[in-house]
Amino acid sequence: MPANLQFPHIMPLPEDIKGSCFQNGNKRNHEPFMAPERFGNSTVGFGSNVHSQAPEKVTLLVDGTRFVVNPQIFTAHPDTMLGRMFGPGREYNFTRPNEKGEYEIAEGISATVFRTVLDYYKTGIINCPDGISIPDLRDTCDYLCINFDFNTIRCQDLSALLHELSNDGAHKQFDHYLEELILPIMVGCAKKGERECHIVVLTDEDSVDWDEDHPPPMGEEYSQILYSSKLYRFFKYIENRDVAKTVLKERGLKNIRIGIEGYPTCKEKIKRRPGGRSEVIYNYVQRPFIQMSWEKEEGKSRHVDFQCVRSKSLTNLVAAGEDVLEDQEIVMHHPPQVDELDRLNAPLSQMASNDFQD
Numbered sequence: 068m069p070a071n072l073q074f075p076h077i078m079p080l081p082e083d084i085k086g087s088c089f090q091n092g093n094k095r096n097h098e099p100f101m102a103p104e105r106f107g108n109s110t111v112g113f114g115s116n117v118h119s120q121a122p123e124k125v126t127l128l129v130d131g132t133r134f135v136v137n138p139q140i141f142t143a144h145p146d147t148m149l150g151r152m153f154g155p156g157r158e159y160n161f162t163r164p165n166e167k168g169e170y171e172i173a174e175g176i177s178a179t180v181f182r183t184v185l186d187y188y189k190t191g192i193i194n195c196p197d198g199i200s201i202p203d204l205r206d207t208c209d210y211l212c213i214n215f216d217f218n219t220i221r222c223q224d225l226s227a228l229l230h231e232l233s234n235d236g237a238h239k240q241f242d243h244y245l246e247e248l249i250l251p252i253m254v255g256c257a258k259k260g261e262r263e264c265h266i267v268v269l270t271d272e273d274s275v276d277w278d279e280d281h282p283p284p285m286g287e288e289y290s291q292i293l294y295s296s297k298l299y300r301f302f303k304y305i306e307n308r309d310v311a312k313t314v315l316k317e318r319g320l321k322n323i324r325i326g327i328e329g330y331p332t333c334k335e336k337i338k339r340r341p342g343g344r345s346e347v348i349y350n351y352v353q354r355p356f357i358q359m360s361w362e363k364e365e366g367k368s369r370h371v372d373f374q375c376v377r378s379k380s381l382t383n384l385v386a387a388g389e390d391v392l393e394d395q396e397i398v399m400h401h402p403p404q405v406d407e408l409d410r411l412n413a414p415l416s417q418m419a420s421n422d423f424q425d
Contacts, residue, residue, distance in 0.1 A: 125153065126169040132178035133169065140188040148212045149188070173210060180207045187213055195222035205231050230306075237301070237310040244298050245314065249357065252291045263322070263360035265289065267330050270296045273352065276333040281347040283331040290330075290356075302327075302355035315359055322360040330354045 127134040138153035145154055152172075164170050173181055180199055184207050187193045193213075195204055201224060208215040215231065222228050249266065256264045267290050269275075275292065277283065301307050308325045315323045331349035338346045 126167075127173075128165075128169045128171045129173045129176060129181045130178040132181075134178075134181070134185070136185070144188060144213075146212065147188075148210070173207070176207050176210060177203070180204060184208065184211060184213065187219060191219065193220050195220060195224075197223065201227035201231055233306065234310055237307045238314060240301065241307070241311045241314050244295075244301065245318070248293060248295055248298060252293060253359075253361075256291065257361075262362040264291060264358070266291045266293050266357045267328075268293050268295060268298050268302060268355040268357070269330070269332075269352075270294070270299050270354075272296070273332060273354075275331075277331070277349075278334050278347050281334075281337075281345060283349050299355060308355075311357075320359040320361055322358070322362075324356075324358040326356060327353050328356050330356075 123138060124135050125138050127136065141147070141149040141153045142155075144150040149172075152170075180203055183195060183199060183204070184193060193204070193208075195201065201222065204220070204222075205215050207213075208219075213219065215235075217228070217232065220228060252266055253264050269292055271294055273294065302311070302325065311325055312323050329351035330353075331351050333350050335348045335350050338348060340346055
């Protein structure tokens with residue numbers, strides 16, 4: 068067979084998985100399919116030359132729908148899940164076909180969304196049609212390890228696309244704030260033996276001036292103050308606060324509360340109450356706050372252990388019976404004493420009788 072009509076059947080070794088699309092440092096060029104293709108039970112070919120050897124085809128079963136494709140479109144993107152699945156190290160892959168030779172993948176993903184994502188392997192761009200939600204498309208891209216960004220996604224609903232991109236940006240941004248700003252304060256609380264932290268985020272222009280003799284009556288002295296206008300603007304959006312909660316949960320923290328609360332900054336005036344008592348009126352500003360806990364035994368910490376009274380064991384019934392008899396003898400030989408108040412309230416004849424008995 069002429070060399071120009073042969074197809075390589077010998078796959079590289081497993082250590083060449085990541086670089087399987089490169090030869091001598093240059094990336095192979097995978098031309099898009101020229102022949103029309105249909106999804107379902109259709110096949111995909113390179114061309115109409117009857118003398119050419121038919122390319123290998125695999126069947127993917129997604130949501131009950133069969134997609135017959137050429138696996139070479141996946142090897143052009145080795146960083147994706149399908150690229151690794153059908154790459155040079157396929158014989159070492161744990162994903163095996165079923166008894167019909169079909170690969171069951173993408174459980175929980177609809178066939179319509181998967182058909183849309185397949186365009187990425189041929190053109191490098193996913194055109195999201197009407198009727199497919201951006202969150203569903205995002206979940207599919209995450210499952211298949213496809214980069215979800217503006218360079219790969221094209222859609223009509225820009226609001227939904229930008230919302231997903233903002234979530235990605237907020238996640239990365241809060242990771243930075245957590246390591247650089249919030250974690251040092253939490254470590255300081257932990258060194259004092261505390262197991263929870265309440266942080267109020269103030270702007271760089273805010274100032275706190277409390278009266279030492281009349282502090283705010285709300286327990287704000289236990290709050291930690293963080294001056295950061297950037298973090299203040301970050302928490303302005305409720306979506307960012309939700310992303311921050313997700314990040315803190317991923318890092319193992321509990322009892323997470325993030326919101327907006329009034330915080331006293333400085334005193335406005337002092338009122339004199341009757342009796343000479345003074346009352347300080349403070350100026351409050353609305354600022355974000357973060358509260359979280361790393362306590363392991365939070366349920367036990369709120370449990371009060373009362374003093375235990377030693378009780379008699381009933382395993383020895385004979386000893387228990389002797390104790391009961393002794394108690395009865397004490398009652399028989401020692402009648403109850405009469406209180407002096409009972410003496411005063413009793414009739415005169417009864418009092419005389421009691422005095423005679425004494």
